[in-house]
Amino acid sequence: MASRSISRLAQWCSRIFMVEINQKTEPIYFALSSKPSALSPELDALFGSGKLFSVCAQCDGRVQSARSHAHLKRALAEKLPPGCDLLDAAFFLPDVKNSFVRGLFVRDNSALYSAERVVNQLRQNGSVASVLAYTRGNSGDCACSIVSDEPAERKRRYYVTPVPVPLRHPATLNIINSDVFYRLEDACKVLQECNDVIPESKAVLELVEEQKLESVSNHAKRFPVIVIEGLDATGKTTLTCSLQKALGAVLLKSPPQCLGDFRQRFDAEPPLIRRAFYALGNYITAAQIARESAHAPVITDRYWHSTAAYAIATAVSGREENLPAVGSEIYEWPSDLLRPSLVLLLSVNPEERQRRLANRGLDKTEEESQLEINHLFRCKVEEAYKRIQNPACIIVDASPSPDHVLQEVLCLIKNKCNL
């Protein structure tokens, strides 16, 4: 028993812990060490005077782990009593790709300190794989032990030690093939792994198969393919409809219409599954582009820039500076996805965008609401759009009137695509 205890805690000791109080403040970093150490002011504030636990739902398989984490977060948010805080946490090895594991911290200042009971219930029903409990020492240190039914496991102690902020934001370690996909087969694999738990995955994969996607990357385009990108309510629908008429073009969308019935289902899933779904949508749209561009110019409302920019901005918490650096491989276009002739990014100032959203008065998706309340997220999405390469996007000021924007875009298309 004792050796199992040592190895389980030792596994955690090799990792750095990142705790986020909220997206606006800097995350707090620490490691576990065998020697007691004085806490930094940030750690001191994190541990406060209540009880603290870190929980992690990681299990075998990435699909199951992603879904278990989402389930655990929902269950804790529902069951924890008033006075408890639920904080996003992650555990990682600095600069080691795919070492980033999501977890949560529970800070308990409730009247009866009942978070432990809730966490234990979830541990016993198998929703939590690991629970660590933190105890303040009298000499300004903080000890950590495993919460377990086995006395030998509970006995082993490690100590919280402050560590420097890593150079790269830890979430960037896992983006490739977890948040952004660069090959059709990698996105397909995720949905294949979901077959048992999300029956709709099979139908989506069948639609992908039907499009005979192998031929897409080799397809010689005859007419230009123009992609219109931008945050919600920047005028994509308005402009793409006008362009369709003005150019006698075919108008396509990503995700394509045939995935419409599945979108809500996959939007409710964790990022791994949700982003793989949107990635597959791009490949289906690519097949449609390949067919249609043989006969007429093609205008596409959203494509890979949207999929990558939203995924990166969601994965990387906090400020714009946390995004992968300019020139990172993360911003490279997938080698097997049809490249458009021109990508235009519509950009409007935040006040104008708010005005348009308010005038439109439609139901907002969760992500749209997040854009409204989360200025940081909006900046990150727009910055990620701008960092994507091969093809990079051209920014269009979409704040003027619809006709003005249309004329400017027609001018750009004429110059860049000879249309």
Ligand SMILES: Nc1ncnc2c1ncn2[C@@H]1O[C@H](COP(=O)(O)OP(=O)(O)OP(=O)(O)O)[C@@H](O)[C@H]1O
């Ligand atoms: N150039 C413009 N000037 C003023 N209002 C505009 C302009 N373009 C679009 N709008 C208005 O802004 C609102 C959002 O436009 P639209 O639906 O075209 O944006 P969108 O980018 O397609 O949004 P979403 O991605 O959320 O579907 C609409 O009410 C539309 O009439």
Ligand SMILES: Nc1ccn([C@H]2C[C@H](O)[C@@H](COP(=O)(O)O)O2)c(=O)n1
């Ligand atoms: N090609 C695409 C299109 C859309 N998405 C995601 C990104 C946002 O979460 C949301 C925005 O779509 P809208 O509300 O404008 O229909 O959908 C994507 O990932 N890839």
